[in-house]
Amino acid sequence: MEIIKPGINIDLVGKMKIAFAASLFAIIVSVASLIFHGGPNLGIDFAGGTLVQIKFSQETSADKIRDALQVIGLGNSIIQRFGYHDNNEFLIKTEKSSSALKGLTSKIEETLNASYNKDEFEIRRVEVVGPKVGKDLREKGMLAMLYAVIGILIYVTWRFELRYAVGAIIALLHDVLITVGVFSLMGKEFTLPIIAALLTIIGYSLNDTIVVYDRIRENIKGARKKSLKDIVNSSINQVLSRTVLTSATTLLVVLALFILGGAVIHDFAFALLVGILIGTYSSVFIASPTVLVWESVSPSKEKRKK
């Protein structure tokens, strides 16, 4: 079976300008959404706060829970249904957290005991993150992204050339920024697993990009007389089949995770889904064309005919 026919030669590089424009638009929308929402929507991992996941055995509503929590001043917390509708599972989120031994959670439990029977609900998950830890995790998360980018920059520069590394970094920043933008537009929260997903997207996006670069490097050796533009274009086409296939298999499994993995991992799988799609696009339309742009700005030492 073949999806992408051999010998295919689409003028992908020729569509560079359209792609750049589209990406620029997506990035502007992402940044605008981030500015409009006052930065990314940080989950309690980074902002600090308390999260309680409760499963009820009977049908209940967010309003009823809210009424119950009014007594202890948690009436304005975020109370939302979690997972599938027939689950009767709810998340209670508040930016408050208590460092006392007898914390907010036991207060919530006591309060709910007054409105529900004791065997009618089960506290399945509690997360309390103090402001100090939230700040620590925020800093560590940013540093992790930075270190990953630096590590990759060094490796790609070592294995290829700086201009390739720059292309790769631009592509992966592009991927991360748009994924973050999609999250912001959809009002989804940033948590620790989402940072893990973003780092995975970085790795994946690069994986794709490097396969293309490898081909470009190989083809440059063979054909000194062709223009770099033609070499880049034919290289992308040569590996296009592989790019599509690998994205397909990866998307298949991530889709399985997204649909079947359960509510806890839902957003994580979603981030991967978005990131892999964008990562595939960027390795074709952003990473390699950037090398061309870089080349036209500062040509490499070996002169080639344009």
Add this chain to the structure above:
Amino acid sequence: MSDKNIKLRGIATLVIIAAALFFLMPSLTEKLPSVWSDNTEKIHLGLDLQGGMHLVLEVETGKAVESSMERISNELKNTLMEKRVRFKHLDRESGAVTTLELSDREERTRFETILKNDFPNLDIKSSEIIEGREKIYLKIKDKQAASIEKFALEQSLETIRNRVDEFGVSEPEIIPQGKDRILIQLPGIKDPQRAINLIGKTALLEFKLVDESHSLDDALSGNVPSGDMLAYGYRVDPNTGRRTKIPYLLKKKTLLTGEALEDARVAISDRFGEAYVSLKFDSQGARDFDRITAANVKKRLAIVLDGIVHSAPVIQERISGGNAQITGNFTTDEAHDLAIVLRAGALPAPVRILEQRTVGPSLGQDSIDKGILSIIVGSILVILFMVMYYNMSGIIADIALFLNILLILGALAAFRATLTLPGIAGIVLTIGMAVDANVLIFERIREELRLGKSPRAAVAGGYSKALLTIVDANVTTLIAALVLFQFGTGPVKGFAVTLSIGIVCSMFTAIFVTRIIYDYFIWGRNIQRVSI
């Protein structure tokens, strides 16, 4: 390549598979000979999968320095009085600073000599002249303060370890983090609040006399006599369950502390069936208790735990033998836990909760079930896809994929790594990405075949040309995974672990193992057509 070489590589592969199975089997079945199961471990599940509590505590080490200052101040006061140095005030201010107001400026030199000879750990922070009198601010030397803080953390760790051990949690993890933090992981905890109370209670037990010579009402309206303090106890009405707060006027001086205890046990009173904690003092403590009770017959002795008065019985007679008891509205669980914390000793400083994550056992099991379902469905989809796209070669890739999963799980068990929910996601992701190496190779082989090369040459060319690409592409993902491992905590770390292991295993299975299969058919069986 020769036949012998294929055999050698085949044997190497089989050895690795056998090793993976050896480590993995205990996780799959209980029915193993004990020689086997005793020397291997099941795959260790993270708290998010097996349920349990993750807790980060901050030890308020500064408070340990403060109480140290309090003690030194008292000693200093006594010494100054003994040596007849005249002073107006000597008080510990807020924090770890003590102020001393000398009556006469001439006393300063005498005071400094005493400081130098008897209190080497104190430093004069600053001094000023107020109304002709010298006011001196004292603090503990920085080096000494740092060592008190360090000791407070170490002692807290030790105490918490003892408490958790006595409480009976299987495989707890209690490790220090940084200068003043303790990370605690308790798998399978059913009642998180009870565990938190047990771990975090300071459990400072003090015996103090009730001051009956001054008026309690006066003290409540703000006139607390010097040398006295106000403290509160609670009484619960057995009928209505209402708690009432009872004030006590206590002498500040602590006569005896929990340090003098040898043992603490929960007991049930004969009369009311109420739980209480019976205390046994060590020999020095028993002598002290004997002396204290003898000197204060008919007076009330308050038993104060973490600043709360539990009871204040009248001393009827001198008590020898070193036994006492703490009563006061305990449930059996509470009395049981109190006995544990008293036995394990007090924390040198109070602790605060910085981070708490608890997952109930039912949610953990849910996550395991859904994770396994995702792995199975994801694998089947990829397996079918590969066979459809690459025919027989797809089957070879699928064999590699299956081995890859086997090796990842085996490696998890062998390295005693922790499998978390994001870790399962990592395995799922690896399944999707592992076939990438094979896709790269297969696409190359197809290209070589289209150039009209023989199967042998095409396969050899496909592998050699794809090899560097595969390594380059995987190293970058590995860099991201390793950074994540450094940064991550708990579940996220589990993701980095399975992703890293997955990448390494997939390179082995997708490059090394599939090549053996090809070589076997092409060289061994002399197959002339590649089904790809």
